[in-house]
Amino acid sequence: MSETIAETEGNLKRVLGLPSLVLFGLVYMVPLTVFTTYGIVTETTGGRLSVAYLVTLAAMVFTARSYARMAMAYPVAGSAYTYTQKSFGAPIGFLAGWSLLLDYLFLPMLNYLVIGIYLNAAIPAIPAWAIVLVTIVIVTVLNIVGIVSVDRANFLIIDIQAIFIVVFIVMAFIAISHSGTVDAMAPLRGDGSAGGFDPILAGAAILCLSFLGFDAVSTLSEEAKDPKRTVPRAIMIATVVSGLIFILLSYISQLVYPANQFADVDSGSLEVMTTAGGQFLNSFFTAAYVAGALGSAITSQASVARILFAMGRDGILPRKIFGHVSVRFSTPVYAIGFVSVISLAAVFVDLALLASVVSFGALVAFSVVNLSVIKHYFVDLKHRAGAQLLGSLVLPLIGFVLTLWLWTSLSGTALIVGLIWLAIGFIWLLGVTRGFSRPTPTLDLAE
Numbered sequence: 001m002s003e004t005i006a007e008t009e010g011n012l013k014r015v016l017g018l019p020s021l022v023l024f025g026l027v028y029m030v031p032l033t034v035f036t037t038y039g040i041v042t043e044t045t046g047g048r049l050s051v052a053y054l055v056t057l058a059a060m061v062f063t064a065r066s067y068a069r070m071a072m073a074y075p076v077a078g079s080a081y082t083y084t085q086k087s088f089g090a091p092i093g094f095l096a097g098w099s100l101l102l103d104y105l106f107l108p109m110l111n112y113l114v115i116g117i118y119l120n121a122a123i124p125a126i127p128a129w130a131i132v133l134v135t136i137v138i139v140t141v142l143n144i145v146g147i148v149s150v151d152r153a154n155f156l157i158i159d160i161q162a163i164f165i166v167v168f169i170v171m172a173f174i175a176i177s178h179s180g181t182v183d184a185m186a187p188l189r190g191d192g193s194a195g196g197f198d199p200i201l202a203g204a205a206i207l208c209l210s211f212l213g214f215d216a217v218s219t220l221s222e223e224a225k226d227p228k229r230t231v232p233r234a235i236m237i238a239t240v241v242s243g244l245i246f247i248l249l250s251y252i253s254q255l256v257y258p259a260n261q262f263a264d265v266d267s268g269s270l271e272v273m274t275t276a277g278g279q280f281l282n283s284f285f286t287a288a289y290v291a292g293a294l295g296s297a298i299t300s301q302a303s304v305a306r307i308l309f310a311m312g313r314d315g316i317l318p319r320k321i322f323g324h325v326s327v328r329f330s331t332p333v334y335a336i337g338f339v340s341v342i343s344l345a346a347v348f349v350d351l352a353l354l355a356s357v358v359s360f361g362a363l364v365a366f367s368v369v370n371l372s373v374i375k376h377y378f379v380d381l382k383h384r385a386g387a388q389l390l391g392s393l394v395l396p397l398i399g400f401v402l403t404l405w406l407w408t409s410l411s412g413t414a415l416i417v418g419l420i421w422l423a424i425g426f427i428w429l430l431g432v433t434r435g436f437s438r439p440t441p442t443l444d445l446a447e
Helices: 002-008 018-029 031-035 038-045 049-073 080-088 090-122 128-145 147-177 198-211 214-223 227-256 265-314 333-347 351-380 387-407 412-432
Strands: none
Touching: 018 031, 018 147, 018 214, 018 227, 018 265, 031 147, 031 198, 031 227, 031 265, 038 049, 038 198, 038 227, 038 265, 049 080, 049 198, 049 214, 049 227, 049 351, 049 387, 080 090, 080 265, 080 351, 090 128, 090 265, 090 333, 090 351, 090 412, 128 265, 128 333, 147 227, 147 265, 198 227, 198 351, 198 387, 214 227, 214 265, 214 351, 227 265, 265 333, 351 387, 351 412
């Protein structure tokens, strides 16, 4: 039997080095995502967007560190699902992975929807639904062909965004130099329309969505070279670099356009682009932003396919479908196809509803991974002496508390949808285990 399986199933290949893993995380987070909620958070914070990003980065670093620690302990595909399963047992691990699916399954869909909206606005003759369908086909083919093709696409997409960022900064400084007196402290001090620190915290809670993606690096552990060293480093580097890019772009943007009133708050970033570089920069921004959304769609689909693969390999999901790896392409083809089918909902789903529930699964995962560090290192391995106490208890506990604080920003709709999703997962678990009369399938760490 084992020989038959070996002949019909492929294996994930270790082909990704540290630069590729960092790029994967950067592309997933999309450096230009700073402009997605630019108008909303600028109004919320009273013109202190860059300060809110600094607060968010500080909060995210603690959770990123917890992911890095767990990736070092368990360098396999599965991310929060694997870490929670090994720390707290298979049932809790399944529910953590199920919650994470809510984030991962919806994020590709969100990217497809945004691409359709932006390109339809630029080329009204092409309907948004057609753009969505074509994009899904392109992304699916890239993911099926293999992770190396995704890696190559990442280089191209990050290059496009890097070029835009350089052009934007240059044109922004030219515009600033022609504007007369510039108050360099204004983006940090704000305009007084929303005083105190509470508005900054409210803005930071919204901005946590900008950092969704550093955790995705851990899903490539079985395709990374020397994963115990490269994956933890890539997680931390991607988080910090993205945060610094967000802070820099938001600071410069507010120097260029020192106001928190917009004709349309949802697209407030377009007013920044027009002020900095006219229609040329506006068009360039649209192209670069769509490229970033395409890159995020590619990487997010790759990540969720590998989460499904890990759960299928365990038998918690149908093994013949989700646990299958193509011999020809060395990728989980059926899992990738399943994600593509789910993403077809982008043709008719409401953007506001979709965006409101994406963070639920991520915040569940962030919480349990912080707790997993405490359970694995502090409780199980008894790392409690000296500096070990700081790394195994204090820092992950801070990350957990900060994550709970971010939960307070979730809308009622997001909480309801998330809890319904959790309930469905629990019912599925009851069915697989026959009411817990059978053990929950566990992850086989043999590579």
